[in-house]
Amino acid sequence: MAFDGLTVYALSRELEAVLAGARINKISQTEGDELYITAKPQGQEGTVRLVLSSNASLPLVYLTTENKPAPPQAPAFCMLLRKHLTGGRILSVKQPDFERILRFTIEGLDEMGDRKRHILLIELMGKYSNIILTDEEDRIIDSIRRVSSAMSSVREVLPGRAYFVPAQQGKVPPADADRKYLQTSLRGRGMPLAKAIVSCVQGISTILSQELCYRAGIDADRSAISLTDAEFDRLCDTFLTFAQDLKNGAFSPCIAYLRDIPTEYAAVPLTLYEHTQDARLVSYPDMSPLIACYYREKALLNRMHERSADLRHLVGTLLERSRKKLDLQEKQLADTGKMDRYRLYGELLQAFGYQAEPKAKHLTVTDYHTDQEIDIPLDPQLTAQENAGKYFDRYRKLKRTAEALAEQTQAVRLDIEHLMSVEEAITLARTESDLSEIREELAISGYLKKPASAGGKTKGRKKEEKSPPLHYRAVITDSGREETYDLYVGRNNLQNDRLTFQFANGGDWWFHAKKIPGSHVILKVPQGRQEELPDRIFEIAASLAACYSAGSEQQLVEVDYVRRKEVKKPAGAHPGYVIYHTNYSMAVKPGTEGLISVDG
Numbered sequence: 001m002a003f004d005g006l007t008v009y010a011l012s013r014e015l016e017a018v019l020a021g022a023r024i025n026k027i028s029q030t031e032g033d034e035l036y037i038t039a040k041p042q043g044q045e046g047t048v049r050l051v052l053s054s055n056a057s058l059p060l061v062y063l064t065t066e067n068k069p070a071p072p073q074a075p076a077f078c079m080l081l082r083k084h085l086t087g088g089r090i091l092s093v094k095q096p097d098f099e100r101i102l103r104f105t106i107e108g109l110d111e112m113g114d115r116k117r118h119i120l121l122i123e124l125m126g127k128y129s130n131i132i133l134t135d136e137e138d139r140i141i142d143s144i145r146r147v148s149s150a151m152s153s154v155r156e157v158l159p160g161r162a163y164f165v166p167a168q169q170g171k172v173p174p175a176d177a178d179r180k181y182l183q184t185s186l187r188g189r190g191m192p193l194a195k196a197i198v199s200c201v202q203g204i205s206t207i208l209s210q211e212l213c214y215r216a217g218i219d220a221d222r223s224a225i226s227l228t229d230a231e232f233d234r235l236c237d238t239f240l241t242f243a244q245d246l247k248n249g250a251f252s253p254c255i256a257y258l259r260d261i262p263t264e265y266a267a268v269p270l271t272l273y274e275h276t277q278d279a280r281l282v283s284y285p286d287m288s289p290l291i292a293c294y295y296r297e298k299a300l301l302n303r304m305h306e307r308s309a310d311l312r313h314l315v316g317t318l319l320e321r322s323r324k325k326l327d328l329q330e331k332q333l334a335d336t337g338k339m340d341r342y343r344l345y346g347e348l349l350q351a352f353g354y355q356a357e358p359k360a361k362h363l364t365v366t367d368y369h370t371d372q373e374i375d376i377p378l379d380p381q382l383t384a385q386e387n388a389g390k391y392f393d394r395y396r397k398l399k400r401t402a403e404a405l406a407e408q409t410q411a412v413r414l415d416i417e418h419l420m421s422v423e424e425a426i427t428l429a430r431t432e433s434d435l436s437e438i439r440e441e442l443a444i445s446g447y448l449k450k451p452a453s454a455g456g457k458t459k460g461r462k463k464e465e466k467s468p469p470l471h472y473r474a475v476i477t478d479s480g481r482e483e484t485y486d487l488y489v490g491r492n493n494l495q496n497d498r499l500t501f502q503f504a505n506g507g508d509w510w511f512h513a514k515k516i517p518g519s520h521v522i523l524k525v526p527q528g529r530q531e532e533l534p535d536r537i538f539e540i541a542a543s544l545a546a547c548y549s550a551g552s553e554q555q556l557v558e559v560d561y562v563r564r565k566e567v568k569k570p571a572g573a574h575p576g577y578v579i580y581h582t583n584y585s586m587a588v589k590p591g592t593e594g595l596i597s598v599d600g
Contacts, residue, residue: 003124005203010267012095028070029078059129063288098173098203100124138163171202174243194220214272253290339398346391353384418574421517425492433467471598478534486524493576496520506565511545514558518549546590
């Protein structure tokens with residue numbers, strides 16, 4: 001999700017509260033489009049760092065305590081900022097006209113010792129993002145990215161030019177969007193309601209527009225023109241309450257996760273995710289830690305996606321090859337269905353072959369099993385008994401083929417099931433150790449070469465740390481008392497094996513989606529507990545197993561569960577493959593409702 005006007009508005013208030021009166025100590029340009037400004041807030045100990053990034057694909061602004069090394073030679077724009085801003089005091093942080101712009105007013109001393117103000121602006125506008133320094137009369141001194149008339153016909157960003165913001169056609173800030181404006185701007189539009197709100201209100205993103213519709217109890221995909229008077233009044237009331245909350249600074253920043261993947265964020269609660277399957281909301285006190293966390297996790301996911309590209313390609317190729325192989329084998333197996341007919345032809349020719357005329361091309365006889373007439377094709381060059389022997393030969397050949405194919409197709413099906421589970425594990429990988437374990441599993445299964453140790457020596461080498469399973473916790477009230485339960489989810493098949501056969505006790509409960517690839521889930525039985533566990537914890541554990549399976553997008557998934565001691569691993573089986581014979585089953589909705597992620 002890109003920065004929207006509301007995010008920038010919440011940031012402006014947060015930065016104003018922290019940085020107003022702060023003195024700038026240091027400025028460094030850590031990247032070609034990124035600045036770190038170190039400032040000491042007024043009346044506080046220590047310093048804070050303001051990160052400004054005008055990266056075209058990921059423009060950012062946030063406060064952090066972390067540092068980042070700068071190049072030995074500062075770029076020209078950084079030197080210019082140091083000249084005009086170092087030692088200066090930040091007077092204010094504002095957002096002009098609810099735009100995706102932050103305006104820092106900074107007062108310092110010039111070469112003559114006189115007070116002078118400068119304006120540092122960051123525009124968070126995707127590929128048009130920029131960081132610009134102007135004087136107090138909004139005359140551009142310079143920018144981190146100069147824009148000539150050849151690059152933009154709307155506005156030049158060059159030293160000496162006047163700074164201005166291109167006007168937004170047909171949009172007003174939320175505070176100016178009263179009931180009358182909404183009536184004239186929205187009511188007659190034939191486009192979907194969420195899109196209509198975005199098109200007429202400044203700073204509102206698609207997700208916020210969908211949130212407003214959700215709060216009003218209206219489908220965001222409905223045409224704005226189709227709303228009844230009561231629905232439109234409800235939408236207006238919702239919007240005006242929302243706008244008043246913004247004016248009062250009633251922010252509650254949150255990140256929405258789907259299957260533990262950061263999906264959206266906003267400066268206000270995204271209540272539309274509260275009842276979304278397999279979603280959870282994580283709240284933050286301010287926008288800066290939210291932004292830092294969100295983009296750090298997104299960067300990690302992107303990095304893992306890049307680093308797992310070779311594995312995804314390998315597994316995808318192997319799956320495609322195995323599926324083609326299975327399809328061919330199943331066609332061959334279908335052809336062996338003729339073998340019983342050939343056997344019958346042979347038996348009938350042995351019994352009634354004497355009726356065949358010499359050099360006959362067929363013989364019609366009565367099947368003594370069904371009392372129906374059967375026409376048997378004959379080779380006219382052979383006798384009836386020789387034809388019978390030929391049919392028996394075909395029968396025996398097809399029978400051998402069917403027996404061999406039955407074993408081969410079962411092996412290929414197991415390979416496909418295993419590779420699909422590896423594919424699921426790749427999507428769950430969050431660390432390098434996760435990917436290392438998947439590579440190790442593929443090597444064990446013969447799909448990758450095992451890495452050779454240097455000189456065959458392992459002494460003194462640091463043993464690679466194994467990644468831990470996902471850990472969840474549930475608090476269940478049973479018979480008037482609260483009890484805490486721990487649940488663990490394997491991220492890959494090697495981890496599934498360790499979780500099931502090394503970590504879990506025989507009395508713990510084991511869960512797995514029925515007949516589809518998925519993670520092993522272990523429900524730990526509290527130590528010393530003798531009585532039966534409450535039904536609710538079984539439902540929660542089964543939903544967790546369904547969530548971490550190939551059926552996570554389905555409405556209902558059947559999940560098997562059994563005591564861990566009933567789960568066995570056949571000799572020579574793929575990692576993660578187990579068998580069990582006595583089990584319970586339940587159909588559940590995939591999700592993590594009622595669970596707290598202990599891993600954070």
